[in-house]
Structures are given as C-alpha cells and as structure tokens.
Amino acid sequence: MPNLPGNDQPPRPKHESRPPAFRIGDHLALDFLNTVAAPRGTTIEWLGSGADLLTWMRVGGLIGAADATETARWPTSSIDEVAREAIQFREWLRKVVTRLKIEGIASLKRSELSRINGLMAVDAGFSQISKSSADAGNCVIEHRRHWSEPRQLLVPVAVEVADLICNADWELIRKCENPPCTIWFNDRTKGHRRRWCTQAICGNRAKVAAFRERQRQSE
Numbered sequence: 001m002p003n004l005p006g007n008d009q010p011p012r013p014k015h016e017s018r019p020p021a022f023r024i025g026d027h028l029a030l031d032f033l034n035t036v037a038a039p040r041g042t043t044i045e046w047l048g049s050g051a052d053l054l055t056w057m058r059v060g061g062l063i064g065a066a067d068a069t070e071t072a073r074w075p076t077s078s079i080d081e082v083a084r085e086a087i088q089f090r091e092w093l094r095k096v097v098t099r100l101k102i103e104g105i106a107s108l109k110r111s112e113l114s115r116i117n118g119l120m121a122v123d124a125g126f127s128q129i130s131k132s133s134a135d136a137g138n139c140v141i142e143h144r145r146h147w148s149e150p151r152q153l154l155v156p157v158a159v160e161v162a163d164l165i166c167n168a169d170w171e172l173i174r175k176c177e178n179p180p181c182t183i184w185f186n187d188r189t190k191g192h193r194r195r196w197c198t199q200a201i202c203g204n205r206a207k208v209a210a211f212r213e214r215q216r217q218s219e
C-alpha cells in the first residue's frame, strides 16, 4: 500500500484530488520512476510542476526543511522548468532501467553515465557539524548544499539513481507483473517473492483474473 503521509510532510493543497505519490518502490530512484502511474486506469502525474517536485522531494527526504526554505526563493517558472527536466530524465531512466534489468549493468553506456554525472556535477555540497536535536550531549554531521541554481534539485535524484545502479541487487529490482502496470520496486520481502506493486491494486486484479479463467475453463 502507498505510505500514508507522516507528520513531517508538507500539507496538501485543499484542491488536491490526487492520492499521495507512491512510496512503494523501496528505493528512491524507483519511487522517482513511479511518480507517474495509472493505479486505477487514469494516469496520475506527481511531478507536473515545480511545486510538485519540491513536495515529492521533501516528503521523500531528498531535501530537508532548511533546503525547502532556501529553494522557495527561486521563481516558480524556473522550478517548473526543472520539473519538466525531471520528467524527461525520468522517462529516459525508465528505458535505461528496463534494459539494465534484462541485459545487466555491463550494458550501461558511457553516454548514460555522462548524463547522470552531468546532473551530479552541479552539486555544491558541504558538511556541517551541529548539536543533535534529539540529544544535546551529542553532535551530528550533516550534508548540506549551497543552493545556487534550481537545476541542483536534480542532484539528489541523480545520486539516488547512481546508488540504484551501483549498489542495488538487480535480481530484486522488478517491475510489477501486471503487464500494463508501470510500477517498479526493490523486493525487500523476506522470501523475495514480491510480484505486485501492491496486493490491493495488481495482486487482487490478478487473483480475480485467475479465478475467472478457472471458471471459464470449468464451464
């Protein structure tokens, strides 16, 4: 099931009729792929504007509260442009992930690495030590960014993509078995037998289809 919003999530606009974005990929790069889906037949886009992108990143923990405040000063039009680039990157990534699943990491092209590296290259990160908010007797090191241009918003996304490519067990990276469903996930279940995006959506649909098929055959 999609995770329900927690306390740390930004409030949803009153006119919002979409369900929250899927958080069922068990890897943020896959959740990024899943920001467009048609769980009930109608396509839902969760990155349709800059505000959408910021909300998705904030909810997923790709940017923190301080980052959200800093990036909020950018003009809407420039963040909207980044959201359009995010969608292009996502659909390009979908093809790459589909191929990597079939042909393996060895099939990764130099041009594909360059595209991901190009996004990560605009990073301007620094580390910061501060007292832990949970325990004043402890200190924590945080990774922060100098936010100088809106395209830097794609850096944490690209880092997640790089992590997926380098560190994931690709045996466990799968697309939902329901053919029209586009949801990808990292199967972290104990027995590694996860087949569906969610039992409630595609699992049940498959169960009903199998039942009807059995009935048809016994007629």
Ligand SMILES: [Zn+2]
Pocket: 176, 177, 178, 181, 182, 183, 196, 197, 198, 201, 202
């Ligand atoms: Zn599915």
